[in-house]
Amino acid sequence: MxxxxxxxxxxxxxxxxxxxxxxxxxxxxxxxxxxxxxxxxxxxxxxxxxxxxxxxxxxxxxxxxxxxxxxxxxxxxxxxxxxxxxxxxxxxxxxxxxxxxxxxxxxxxxxxxxxxxxxxxxxxxxxxxxxxxxxxxDVNDHLPVFLQPRYEVTLPENMTAGVTVAQVLHCPQLTAGVTVAQVLNCPQLTAGVTVAQVRAQDLDTGLFGKVHYTRILGHLNTSLRLDSITGLITVSTNSHMFDRETAPEFRFNVEARDMEGSGNRATVPLIIKLIDVNDETPYFEKDQYDFFLTPSLRNFTTPAIITAMDMDAESPNNEVRYEIISGNYENNYYLHEIKGELTVRTSHSRGKMTRIKRLIDDQEDVDRSSITMTARAYDLGVPHRWSTTTIHVLPPDANTRTMMFIVNGSPPDRTQTLAMLETLTGGQVRIKDIRPYEGHEIQPISASGREDNEDRSMVVATILYDGTTMVDVRQLQKQLQANVKMSERVDKVVRCVSSGEPRLVLDSDDPGHPDCSDNSSPASLLFMPELPTLRHTQT
Ligand SMILES: [Ca+2]
Ligand SMILES: [Ca+2]
Ligand SMILES: [Ca+2]
Ligand SMILES: [Ca+2]
CATH class of the missing domain: 2.60.40.60 (Cadherins)
Structure with a gap:
């Protein structure tokens, strides 16, 4: 040139x-x-x-x-x-x-x-x-910038696989500070549900400004899926563990990087707030409740309260109400809807008052056996969830005793066992637990008494005694003989009524001498009395 x-x-x-x-x-x-x-x-x-x-x-x-x-x-x-x-x-x-x-x-x-x-x-x-x-x-001097300082969404907690899909409004234009995430409807949180869509922009040109969404950080992040191109966040699995009973909200950070995911990085908080779903059922503390009437038949000896818990996180899903659903004949009892306290109706109707009065006045007419009712605890969620319990109202002169019986069979037939124990004890029997007999809960009966432990079970039962308790020995013998294994070991059952401390002894050595004393013959002791006692003291 x-x-x-x-x-x-x-x-x-x-x-x-x-x-x-x-x-x-x-x-x-x-x-x-x-x-x-x-x-x-x-x-x-x-x-x-x-x-x-x-x-x-x-x-x-x-x-x-x-x-x-x-x-x-x-x-x-x-x-x-x-x-x-x-x-x-x-x-x-x-x-x-x-x-x-x-x-x-x-x-x-x-x-x-x-x-x-x-x-x-x-x-x-x-x-x-x-x-x-x-x-x-151009130099890659800009980080990706999310369009919102944080993304917050509110979704219902875990439920069954659903069909409705959340729709999140997209940012209409790419300007900083625009609020975008708005859940239009409330789906159940299942796989595929859109949680949110994050968006970031980068001022650099070309590759320096090409943003990919690279990962989600935080506990339970595997329950979410992030689309690297669109920033769409969805629930990845039905077993996602987003449980309102675990936490009210879950926090994550969503990461974006320029250069198609390999350059400058930026993160933004993502907060998923959970709406409580009524997925917990109220459950009673006890399967059955025993309440004793006072001699006046107007009250119970102790406050008769049944209690159920509902583990849902929020009201009304965890609000519990109580009602009697069966057994309340003549409507004699009132169960407080909120407190769960059972009371005897005394002032609700003249007819009932009269009837109760008559019952009190004429003790001979009083049905002395226990009354059994079924009560229900339900929550106020939609739809209701509920469970039941059994309430036994026991007459004033009732005595109950919890006893353990070692019976043949593993497991034994429950109905047969109940019938056998009722014959055996002469009381009303309620089986509370049946478990394998381990052999160490009672001293070995004899040299040969241990070998068939694996065929036996421990039955824990509550026996109700009242003025009508009676043992029909012949009936008992028949029943025992029907059970071959039992009859091999048992010849005679003795019911000791007079001692006031019901103690049941099976004695195979000395059938002619029923033994009611504490040091009864150890030969065939099959029962363990003296357990915690629910006993009404009649005054
Ligand atoms: Ca630049
Ligand atoms: Ca950049
Ligand atoms: Ca509930
Ligand atoms: Ca719940």
């Missing part, structure tokens, strides 16, 4: 001819414009590189004072500086970054300024200039 031709043809040469002294020509540039490329944010002191075809020289062909010129930058806003600032006849210049505040690719991609060479001294009006264009290179 011919380096001299373009400047020689420039207008500045002509101006110099008009205004300058004869024989004095203005300084001139080797190129009439210059171009360079520099990274955005380049630090102070970074040199602008002018490669081919640019020659960074200013020349003045005059001699002496007429060949001296100053070099300045115009329209530069302080971004660059040039050196040297004075030249004589010929100067190579260098331009460096002075202040990089404006070197922001996201603000502008090019910067223009002008280099001016002005003759000093008498020829001060002789000048020439060259335009410089600086192109900025």
């Amino acid at each position: 011919d380096l001299h031709e373009p400047p020689a043809m420039s207008a500045t040469v002509q101006v110099a001819l008009l205004l300058g002294d004869l024989g004095n020509s203005p300084p001139y540039f080797e190129n009439d414009n210059y171009g360079s490329r520099i990274d955005e944010n380049s630090p102070q002191g970074t040199v602008l590189v002018f490669g081919d075809p640019y020659i960074t020289e200013i020349k003045d062909d005059d001699m002496g004072k007429n060949g001296i010129f100053s070099i300045t930058l115009e329209n530069n806003n302080g971004t660059f500086e040039i050196s040297p600032t004075v030249g004589e006849r010929r100067a190579s210049f260098v331009i460096r970054v002075r202040d990089n505040a404006l070197l922001d690719y996201e603000m502008r991609q090019t910067i223009y300024f002008t280099i001016v060479a002005t003759e000093v001294g008498p020829g001060g009006s002789l000048k020439s200039s060259a335009r410089v264009t600086v192109y900025l290179n």
